Amino acid sequence: MKPVVIIGCGDIGLRVARLYRDKGASISGMVREDEKAQHLTSLGISPLVANLDDPESLTHLPLNGAQVFYFAPPPGGGFSDPRMRRLLESIPAGQEPAKIVYISTSGVYGDCGDAIVTEQTPANPQTSRARRRFDAENTLLGWGKDRGVAAVILRVTGIYGPGRLPVARLTEGHPLLREEECKPTNRIHAEDLARVCVAAMEKAEAGEIFNVCDGQGGTMTQYFLAVADALGLPHPQQISLEEARKVMAPLMISYLTESRRMDNRKMLTRLGITLKYPTLEQGLKASLSED
Numbered sequence: 001m002k003p004v005v006i007i008g009c010g011d012i013g014l015r016v017a018r019l020y021r022d023k024g025a026s027i028s029g030m031v032r033e034d035e036k037a038q039h040l041t042s043l044g045i046s047p048l049v050a051n052l053d054d055p056e057s058l059t060h061l062p063l064n065g066a067q068v069f070y071f072a073p074p075p076g077g078g079f080s081d082p083r084m085r086r087l088l089e090s091i092p093a094g095q096e097p098a099k100i101v102y103i104s105t106s107g108v109y110g111d112c113g114d115a116i117v118t119e120q121t122p123a124n125p126q127t128s129r130a131r132r133r134f135d136a137e138n139t140l141l142g143w144g145k146d147r148g149v150a151a152v153i154l155r156v157t158g159i160y161g162p163g164r165l166p167v168a169r170l171t172e173g174h175p176l177l178r179e180e181e182c183k184p185t186n187r188i189h190a191e192d193l194a195r196v197c198v199a200a201m202e203k204a205e206a207g208e209i210f211n212v213c214d215g216q217g218g219t220m221t222q223y224f225l226a227v228a229d230a231l232g233l234p235h236p237q238q239i240s241l242e243e244a245r246k247v248m249a250p251l252m253i254s255y256l257t258e259s260r261r262m263d264n265r266k267m268l269t270r271l272g273i274t275l276k277y278p279t280l281e282q283g284l285k286a287s288l289s290e291d
């Protein structure tokens with residue numbers, strides 16, 4: 001099997017690495033700190049200590065012929081992703097990877113109202129965060145075309161799972177947006193996302209884009225209330241959007257005011273995915289038992 005390289009080996013990277021370890025692949029993961037490198041070594045992953053903000057650290061990465069997963073986020077600020085550009089610029093001609101799978105975000109679609117969002121829905125990123133992601137997508141797809149490398153984009157919705165539930169927000173008693181004012185959002189369990197990443201590496205074709213979500217949908221407030229119930233915590237106060245704008249971070253407001261009803265049929269059929277956690281109830285139960 002071709003070697004696997006994970007650029008940005010955090011939560012999803014480690015999950016993908018575990019799936020490949022079970023297949024007996026050679027796996028390398030990029031991290032920025034020595035402490036994290038030691039952790040990777042203890043898991044049987046070869047650490048690549050590098051920083052996408054430091055071009056000199058990107059020379060000699062073992063990307064030639066590899067199956068590359070790019071999971072690092074763009075830096076804050078601006079409308080482009082210089083990290084993606086630096087990685088691609090560091091790859092000499094003739095030493096390209098076999099394929100690159102990139103985790104982007106469903107945020108690139110912007111606010112879609114009541115429409116069902118398929119991969120044919122035009123991207124319309126409205127926040128600077130989403131514009132940076134869309135820039136990364138286009139940079140990668142353009143580079144892949146030029147260099148003959150299959151690049152695949154996963155437009156991922158809100159990730160939840162063990163260790164990544166909003167426990168602090170709930171215990172600290174932050175208010176929620178009133179259910180009646182909430183827009184539809186979507187989620188995916190971290191373990192299912194990792195399985196989708198591996199399936200995309202195995203089955204997706206050059207330039208393909210996939211929406212990634214569990215298909216259940218719901219609102220952010222429903223999600224927080226379900227987590228509160230699962231943890232036995234009291235329901236937070238619900239406030240109007242007008243009040244929320246005064247007390248919530250702009251990023252949270254952008255999540256709450258953009259509406260997306262994501263269609264995941266292409267992910268299920270083209271990639272042959274059977275979700276382990278098709279509902280929040282199942283995913284939360286598993287998340288809490290693992291925590």
Ligand SMILES: NC(=O)c1ccc[n+]([C@@H]2O[C@H](COP(=O)([O-])OP(=O)(O)OC[C@H]3O[C@@H](n4cnc5c(N)ncnc54)[C@H](OP(=O)(O)O)[C@@H]3O)[C@@H](O)[C@H]2O)c1
Pocket residue numbers: 007008009010011012013030031032033036050051052053071072073074083103104105106156157158159160
């Ligand atoms: N949270 C969501 O709901 C959501 C939704 C859609 C997409 N996503 C995106 O999905 C991707 C994977 O998520 P995740 O949960 O696995 O994230 P994560 O645990 O934060 O992992 C991201 C990895 O990227 C690395 N990284 C960040 N900046 C870097 C740099 N300058 N150079 C090299 N590595 C760098 C981080 O390294 P350090 O450990 O050194 O920080 C970390 O290992 C992320 O890009 C995330 O933004 C998230």
